[in-house]
Amino acid sequence: MGKKFIVKTQRGMESVAANYIKEALSNAEVWTSPMGYSGLVLVESEDETALEKIQEIPEVERVIPVLAEVPAVLDEIVKTAELVAPMIGENETFAVKTKRRGKHDFSSIDVNRALGARIQELTKADVNLSWPDKVVQVEIIGDRAYVSVVPGEEFRKFTPDKIDARKLFRKVTLVQMPYWGDYRACRSFGEKIGRAAQAFEVRELIIAPKEKMDAYELMEFIRGVKVGQESRYQIQMEAYPWKVEKVPISVWDLYQVVRDKRRNKRLLIITDPKGPTLAEVGKKLARDMHYAKEVVIFIGSREGIPRGLFRFADYVVDLAPYLTFATEHGIPAALVSLWEVYEEFLREGEEDSE
Structure with missing residues (x-):
């Protein structure tokens, strides 16, 4: 089974990006606008260089490698902390950020709070909502939740090294x-x-x-x-x-x-x-x-x-x-x-x- 990626594009550009992804990764499974949500492409590929190849496509805004895929149920999402914890050092800071699409019996804040608490319990790492070393990204699309760990946002608007104009x-x-x-x-x-x-x-x-x-x-x-x-x-x-x-x-x-x-x-x-x-x-x-x-x-x-x-x-x-x-x-x-x-x-x- 290959690795999954959530690919984000400008709205309306997901089909264009998907076609280029199919050309770059000939054996990949590609789902355009999953559950009807624009600006998204789901990709599954066994190619070890899939991430690099997708990032070379200009229409792609962001590529998020999926660490875990679970049902969009709060308890199931919290269980992914066991997979997330080894990727966050005790001396690192982290934040949980959730993007929820569809109707659920919990909110994005509920996910951030519950998953964040469990990760902190396992890692002893501190939470930093402004400038975290690692971001635990939870992308919920309908009845599925995709959990990833990515570096602190590379292209931040507001960072400590920028002087406020x-x-x-x-x-x-x-x-x-x-x-x-x-x-x-x-x-x-x-x-x-x-x-x-x-x-x-x-x-x-x-x-x-x-x-x-x-x-x-x-x-x-x-x-x-x-x-x-x-x-x-x-x-x-x-x-x-x-x-x-x-x-x-x-x-x-x-x-x-x-x-x-x-x-x-x-x-x-x-x-x-x-x-x-x-x-x-x-x-x-x-x-x-x-x-x-x-x-x-x-x-x-x-x-x-x-x-x-x-x-x-x-x-x-x-x-x-x-x-x-x-x-x-x-x-x-x-x-x-x-x-x-x-x-x-x-x-x-x-x-x-x-």
């Missing part, structure tokens, strides 16, 4: 000149800007006209900002393990923003091709951002920030020499570029303290 963005205020012109264009650009500001979870977004403008054009722009912000906020609510707040949005005259922020000694940054490059000022800029109470970044729209304001800025920075960013790219380009120099500053500080 929100360290910087929480004190960033974006000052965005509004887009004007055709109503539909105003709304479209507003959506992109609202989505970008919310995506970075900045301290505040200030919409700042530099002069009198058409009220209805501004109205459509702001409507777009609201729609874009809301769409991104809903995604964040589902995707992030922490509480997400909506970015405050206000309207203020551009020149008054400069007067107020300058008077209150905030760090003012204008992005414009007339300034020096980040490579020239990056280290000093990163240090100033680190110690600043608030970092205020001015971004133009159709036209750049008025040149007369340059002398009131602490920095005028050219993010990409010989290139001019489109209006909707201003926020992402500025924040990603500034984060890179800021992260380098933080890491150099960590090295110096060692």
